[in-house]
């Protein structure tokens with residue numbers, strides 16, 4: 001696991017739990033509106049060892065009951081499943097934040113009961129994914145991940161960032177159509193000032 005940062009506590013990122021957050025290094029998308037640009041390269045200095053995270057969590061067992069694994073894209077990490085297992089064995093619930101591009105990893109985590117909550121981004125209608133993610137289309141993978149997450153029985157939500165200059169109301173309608181009935185979908189505000197693409201920062 002390549003872990004770039006550890007946020008010691010959050011009361012708002014894991015519904016119903018007091019949690020810490022780790023941010024994994026590396027992402028396979030290059031969303032122009034991303035506000036975590038430093039997390040995108042797969043290699044980086046100043047990584048935090050897994051043992052440091054385990055030891056932090058051990059000390060906080062009476063104060064925290066969850067760990068959010070965010071990124072970057074956590075599903076790119078080797079041995080994500082092993083890491084989740086260790087964290088769960090310490091008594092923590094695990095929340096995964098994902099862009100949905102790696103359905104096989106999500107499937108593995110679900111099959112082994114290693115996540116308690118999944119927040120998955122739906123960044124654009126499938127036809128506009130390349131533009132909004134800065135990569136070749138991952139439409140098939142995103143569709144598969146949506147189904148896996150929605151049918152998993154695990155608490156989950158789908159999220160879309162309201163990138164006003166790029167997403168129209170028609171796009172938002174198309175995104176809503178991708179969300180299966182019974183699943184929650186939230187639209188979160190776009191913060192322009194740290195956007196990856198300079199043209200979006202104004």
Ligand code: SF4
Nearest residue numbers: 027029031034072099
């Ligand atoms: S916003 Fe896009 S580029 Fe940034 S971390 Fe998330 S998926 Fe990766």
